[in-house]
Amino acid sequence: MRRTGTSRRSALTATGAFALGAVLTGCGGGPQSPGTSGGTGARTVALRAEKALRAAAARDSVSLLSRYEQAAAAHPVAETGLAPLQAAVREHLTALGGPAKAPGGSPAPAPPAVPTDARTALKELAGEERRVADARTVALLDAGPELARLLASVAAAGAAHAYLLTELAKEPLE
Incomplete structure (x- = not known):
């Protein structure tokens, strides 16, 4: 048999180059025709979805921050332990693009009443932190x-x- 001039190595190289070109073309951010998926309409939908996710996460942070503030006000004995966590939640809210406080136009829903027992309040706050973390x-x-x-x-x-809140609830709060 006579060699055709195409070696296995050159065939694999050509196939790899073709595949790489196809991948790079598919991932490109260049303009696309309106009929193709991934066009401007799809990007707009994706941006709106991102904005909605970010807004929902910010709302959760506003609610969580409100619960921290209420727990600290109701139980001054736990305020020292709550202060750094509350500050972190405020920073999370800022990172998510939300205000440092609840927006003035639409007030955040009122959180449930804080339990009179500090330990129970801390445990409920820990449960809310878990719920929000799971949602995120x-x-x-x-x-x-x-x-x-x-x-x-x-x-x-x-x-x-x-x-940390669960552990704080186990400590003597006096």
């Missing part, structure tokens, strides 16, 4: 890379807060 973890599936990293970081911090 689920939201990762729909978030873009940048927002997903932020949500993952804030969810991890929330899980740590839940642990």
Whole structure:
């Protein structure tokens, strides 16, 4: 048999170059015709979804911050332990693009009444931190890379807060 001049190595190289070209073309951010998926309409929908995820996460932070403030006001004995966690929640809210306080136009829903027992209040606050952290973890599936990293970081911090609040509830609060 006679050699055709195409070696296995050159065929694999050509196939790899073709595949790389196809991948780079598919990932390009260039303009697309209106009939193709991934056009401007799809980007607009994706941006709106990101904005909605970010707004929902900010609302959760506003609610959480309000609960911290109420717990600290109702139980001054726990205020020292709550202050750094409350400050972290405020920073999370800022990172999510929300205001440092609840927006003036639409007040945040009133959180439930704070229990009269400080330990119970701390345990409920820990449960709320877990709920919010879980919700942010689920939201990762729909978030873009940048927002997903932020949500993952804030969810991890929330899980740590839940642990710290649970431990704080075990300590003597006097």
